[in-house]
Amino acid sequence: MTQHVATADYPRFHLAFPVTDLARARDFYGRYLGCAEGRSSDAWVDFDFFGHQIVAHKVASGQMSDATSLVDGDNVPVRHFGVVLSLPAWEALAEKFKAAAQEFVIEPHVRFRGQPGEQATMFFLDPFGNALEFKAFADPDRLFAK
Numbered sequence: 001m002t003q004h005v006a007t008a009d010y011p012r013f014h015l016a017f018p019v020t021d022l023a024r025a026r027d028f029y030g031r032y033l034g035c036a037e038g039r040s041s042d043a044w045v046d047f048d049f050f051g052h053q054i055v056a057h058k059v060a061s062g063q064m065s066d067a068t069s070l071v072d073g074d075n076v077p078v079r080h081f082g083v084v085l086s087l088p089a090w091e092a093l094a095e096k097f098k099a100a101a102q103e104f105v106i107e108p109h110v111r112f113r114g115q116p117g118e119q120a121t122m123f124f125l126d127p128f129g130n131a132l133e134f135k136a137f138a139d140p141d142r143l144f145a146k
Contacts, residue, residue: 011083015080016133035048044069053143077123081132103124106121108121
């Protein structure tokens with residue numbers, strides 16, 4: 001498999017999407033497209049998608065539209081997209097949204113604390129109901145760490 005790595009010179013996007021079969025997702029994204037696998041669980045798997053982070057979340061076929069997935073204690077909306085920011089940029093954005101009384105789906109906090117994938121995260125909906133995630137790593141090189 002080819003390792004695709006982005007540089008810290010530009011932000012990396014993050015996209016999560018539902019799948020009904022993680023083995024097929026691993027075969028397609030990993031073997032066929034050559035995306036290195038990052039962290040995973042029985043319910044989801046991260047892939048290095050040409051330096052960007054995509055996450056396949058396993059859901060039942062009837063849940064493909066409104067699916068959620070449990071990630072480190074948070075009930076994350078599976079269909080979401082976002083960006084990986086620097087930690088100072090994430091902190092500034094979190095403060096801006098709190099000051100504006102933004103309603104969060106998941107409040108700004110750190111998940112996977114003390115683990116290789118430790119990250120700051122927050123979720124909220126745009127005016128059309130699309131879930132957005134903004135995340136940051138103290139060490140950007142840990143984006144795909146297992």
